[in-house]
Structure formats: C-alpha cells, structure tokens
Amino acid sequence: MTASTLVTKPISQMQLAPGSAVTIPNVSWKEFESILQEIGVRRSARIAYSQGTLEIMVPLPEHEISRDLISDIVKILLKAGKIRYQPFGSTTFKRENTAGVEPDACFYIQNYQQMIGRRRLAPDDPPPDLAIETDVTSKTTLDAYQAIAIPELWIYDSGKLTIYLLKAGQYVASSTSPIFPEILLTQMIPATVERSWQVGSLQALEELERAIAQ
Numbered sequence: 001m002t003a004s005t006l007v008t009k010p011i012s013q014m015q016l017a018p019g020s021a022v023t024i025p026n027v028s029w030k031e032f033e034s035i036l037q038e039i040g041v042r043r044s045a046r047i048a049y050s051q052g053t054l055e056i057m058v059p060l061p062e063h064e065i066s067r068d069l070i071s072d073i074v075k076i077l078l079k080a081g082k083i084r085y086q087p088f089g090s091t092t093f094k095r096e097n098t099a100g101v102e103p104d105a106c107f108y109i110q111n112y113q114q115m116i117g118r119r120r121l122a123p124d125d126p127p128p129d130l131a132i133e134t135d136v137t138s139k140t141t142l143d144a145y146q147a148i149a150i151p152e153l154w155i156y157d158s159g160k161l162t163i164y165l166l167k168a169g170q171y172v173a174s175s176t177s178p179i180f181p182e183i184l185l186t187q188m189i190p191a192t193v194e195r196s197w198q199v200g201s202l203q204a205l206e207e208l209e210r211a212i213a214q
Contacts, residue, residue: 021056023054045057048144049100050144055141068201070154070156071087073205078179080213085109088128090104091103091121093150095148101131104133106131108126108129111129127150129151145164146166152177152178
C-alpha cells in the first residue's frame with residue numbers, strides 16, 4: 001500500500017485566468033492574514049473572507065471598465081452636490097477574526113477629513129460610507145460587508161444596480177441612496193454604463209455631466 005502525501009503550494013503560485021475565482025473553505029483568521037501578506041498589494045486578484053471561507057477572484061475587463069465608470073459617476077455626483085469626499089479605492093478592510101473585503105471602490109464622506117493623508121488604516125478607523133461592487137464572474141457576499149459595518153453598499157450586476165443600506169446590522173435593499181436622495185441612481189447608473197459600451201466611457205461621462213448641469 002502506497003502512502004499518500006499531502007502537497008501544499010503557496011497561494012502566490014496559483015495561476016488564475018481573468019474571470020476565474022477559487023473558493024477555499026476552513027481558512028482560519030491567522031491563515032487569512034498570512035495569505036494577505038503572501039500575495040501582497042500589487043496584484044490583480046481580489047479577495048473576500050467571511051465565516052472561514054476565502055474567495056480569490058481575478059476580474060475580467062468587463063468588470064474593470066464598469067467599476068471605473070461607476071466610481072467616476074460617484075465622483076461627478078459628489079462634485080455636483082458640493083460634497084467633500086476621500087476615495088479609498090480597493091483598500092482591504094477587516095474585522096478581526098470575522099471578515100475581510102476589498103471593494104471595487106469606496107468613499108469616505110462623513111469622515112473624509114479624518115482619512116485625508118492616511119497611508120495605512122488604523123485599528124480605530126471607521127469603515128467607508130459607501131462601497132461599490134461590480135459582479136461579473138462572482139457574487140458579492142453581504143455577510144462580510146455587514147460584519148465590517150459599511151453603511152451603504154452598491155452592487156452592479158447584469159445591468160442592474162442594487163442599493164443596500166445597513167439597518168440594525170443587516171442590509172436592506174433600497175430604491176434610493178441617502179447620499180444622493182434626489183437622484184434615481186438605479187436608473188441613471190445602468191443607463192450610463194450601457195451608454196459607455198456604445199460610445200466609450202469618456203463620452204458617456206461627458207454626456208452625464210452635461211445632463212446634470214442642465
């Protein structure tokens with residue numbers, strides 16, 4: 001009888017094609033922290049960790065284009081509303097022993113002044129006010145965002161924008177955003193994203209800015 005040998009490889013040696021994702025169960029918090037350190041910050045892959053399960057995803061160009069466009073839309077709307085903000089991109093946010101997420105984009109608004117000049121997150125830093133996820137090949141896990149207590153989460157998936165607001169520790173779908181209460185985001189953002197596939201992101205954003213100015 002031949003004894004079997006368990007073969008282990010560093011996560012950094014995994015070769016994932018764009019659009020693919022791998023789920024690893026039974027990952028301890030210590031292992032999650034080690035994996036983050038191993039793969040570093042200069043990478044194309046995104047991670048999500050919740051309740052002992054780690055997901056590693058490599059986005060497609062479709063994901064990246066929509067992500068950048070929606071992030072730019074938010075900046076245009078904030079500027080038009082004369083709302084101060086500090087963007088934090090895809091920073092890794094963690095709640096120790098519980099969850100870790102890297103949103104496609106996120107923004108500090110209420111606490112933007114506190115976060116100006118911040119090069120690394122401090123343990124007592126608040127979560128961002130708004131996080132954005134674009135789902136193409138994988139689906140966003142709400143549990144992780146709930147654990148980190150991000151007040152507002154937008155998920156763009158298959159031409160539809162869903163706005164989630166944190167209420168008593170749980171996300172509830174909403175038709176409007178408290179940040180932009182007068183704007184029909186669930187109509188405007190999908191329409192602008194679709195327009196970008198026809199005329200390019202720059203022209204779609206220029207058209208949006210003209211419409212807002214009017």
